[in-house]
Structure formats: structure tokens, C-alpha cells
Amino acid sequence: MHFLTVDNFYAGAKGLRAEFDANFADPLRTHAGRFVWDYWHVPGEYTHLRTPAYNYFSAKRYEAFHRYLVRWGREHLGCHDISPPWLSCYVEGCRQQPHQDLPHGPLAFVYSLTPRKRKFRGGETFISKPKSLIPPEYNRLTLFNPSLLHGVREVRGTHDPREGRLVMHGWFVNPRPFWTGPLTAAGVKRSLDRGFANVPFEKLGPGFGAFRLKIGRDGRVRSSKLLVETFKHSARVKEILLYLNQFEFGKIPAPATLTLPLRID
Numbered sequence: 094m095h096f097l098t099v100d101n102f103y104a105g106a107k108g109l110r111a112e113f114d115a116n117f118a119d120p121l122r123t124h125a126g127r128f129v130w131d132y133w134h135v136p137g138e139y140t141h142l143r144t145p146a147y148n149y150f151s152a153k154r155y156e157a158f159h160r161y162l163v164r165w166g167r168e169h170l171g172c173h174d175i176s177p178p179w180l181s182c183y184v185e186g187c188r189q190q191p192h193q194d195l196p197h198g199p200l201a202f203v204y205s206l207t208p209r210k211r212k213f214r215g216g217e218t219f220i221s222k223p224k225s226l227i228p229p230e231y232n233r234l235t236l237f238n239p240s241l242l243h244g245v246r247e248v249r250g251t252h253d254p255r256e257g258r259l260v261m262h263g264w265f266v267n268p269r270p271f272w273t274g275p276l277t278a279a280g281v282k283r284s285l286d287r288g289f290a291n292v293p294f295e296k297l298g299p300g301f302g303a304f305r306l307k308i309g310r311d312g313r314v315r316s317s318k319l320l321v322e323t324f325k326h327s328a329r330v331k332e333i334l335l336y337l338n339q340f341e342f343g344k345i346p347a348p349a350t351l352t353l354p355l356r357i358d
């Protein structure tokens with residue numbers, strides 16, 4: 094896959110959006126919530142307003158979102174953490190020219206708080222090759238491979254920040270195995286070291302993928318599936334799953350589930 098979207102991502106979207114709207118409600122009122130924005134303009138690359146998201150929202154509201162996003166990333170991507178997200182606002186003329194994110198985590202995310210009814214044109218996240226255009230739907234999480242050429246189409250049609258493209262964005266980072274059930278860190282490491290030696294991962298080409306293995310009491314893999322991937326040769330994932338199915342983890346008192354992220358450079 095080149096990108097993945099999850100709609101209606103976060104139950105608290107409304108509260109975050111309301112704080113932003115309140116800060117810009119009266120343009121004649123001066124207060125600290127208005128003075129945090131950086132007009133970030135790198136000629137030929139980026140033009141938008143940005144601010145660290147963790148400073149912008151009230152601590153309680155921001156932390157609840159952050160915790161939810163991190164937990165989601167562990168569960169669905171096997172990525173242990175996220176980079177500190179930016180909050181970016183795009184009004185008339187704002188955009189990101191095609192670029193690659195380096196250095197970066199294995200997956201970039203864009204979480205949109207853009208109004209449900211958009212009054213502007215453009216503002217889609219684009220991936221140049223293969224061509225993909227992803228509109229910033231309200232409460233949508235978009236994930237993509239940040240090593241592909243990508244950007245944001247120029248926003249046209251509004252100067253009002255409350256009508257602009259509003260997104261939190263960053264990278265999922267620190268991929269590492271994550272499990273539920275009575276596995277031990279030492280046991281997992283031993284089994285993976287042994288298992289990995291036989292798997293021809295190079296066939297997948299560069300990219301990232303997260304796999305989920307269900308492990309029975311006998312320590313054998315009951316089932317395996319792919320959660321997400323950005324591999325160059327995605328068609329070969331099926332072959333790799335056959336190898337993962339042969340992994341052994343030793344006897345355990347109850348079944349376990351292992352999420353296994355893999356990054357291939």
C-alpha cells in the first residue's frame with residue numbers, strides 16, 4: 094500500500110476543533126492562543142502556518158489525543174511512539190511542494206481537523222508516484238510511506254484560518270515487537286533471532302510492514318496476518334507469511350498475540 098486512511102478516527106475530535114475555533118473566533122481580541130503560530134515559508138518547499146500541537150491545545154485534551162494515537166500505533170502498526178506532532182493550518186496559497194521526509198519514521202501520519210464542509214479548493218495530501226490524492230476529511234487519519242515523493246496541493250479560496258486545512262502531523266517511530274499474553278522479552282528475542290535467520294526478507298524490497306502472529310499454548314504460530322505495509326514488492330508478502338508461520342516460541346500457559354513490525358532498508 095502507498096497510503097491508508099482511517100475515517101472517524103478519534104472520538105474527541107470535536108473538542109480539539111472547538112479550541113481552535115474559539116482562539117480565532119474574534120479577530121479583534123488579542124490573547125496568547127493567537128500568538129503561537131509560525132509562518133513557515135521555505136521557498137520552493139513549504140508554505141503554511143504551524144505550531145507544536147502539544148503547546149496549542151489544553152494539556153488534558155491534547156494528552157488524551159496523544160495517548161490514543163500512540164496506543165493506536167502500537168496496536169495497529171507495532172510502532173512504539175510518535176514524533177512530537179505539529180499542528181498546521183493552510184489558507185490561501187499554502188502548500189507543500191513534492192518532497193521526501195528524511196530522516197523519518199517508517200510511516201508518516203496526517204490527522205485532519207479540517208471543517209467537514211470545505212470552503213476551499215486543493216489541500217489534498219498527494220503522493221506523486223504512484224499518483225494518489227487524499228482529501229483532508231474531518232477526523233481522518235492518513236498514513237503513508239514518507240520516503241515516497243509527497244506534498245500538499247495548494248489551498249485556494251479562503252483566508253480565514255477557521256475555514257482552512259487544519260491538520261496534526263508527524264511520524265510513527267520506534268517500531269518494535271509488542272505482545273499480549275504470557276510471552277517474555279527474552280523468549281521473544283530468542284525465537285525471533287532463530288526464526289529470522291531463515292526468512293528471505295530481501296525479497297520484499299525496502300519498506301515497512303507490521304505482522305500479527307497468534308501463538309498457541311504449544312508455542313506454535315496458529316495464524317499470521319499482515320496489518321500494514323509499504324514494501325516495494327508487496328506481492329511477496331504471502332511468501333513471507335509462510336515463513337513466519339513456522340516460528341516457534343516455546344510452551345506458554347495461555348495463547349498470546351505478537352505484533353511484529355519490520356523495517357527493511
Ligand SMILES: [Fe+2]
Binds near residue numbers: 193194243
Ligand atoms: Fe513530508
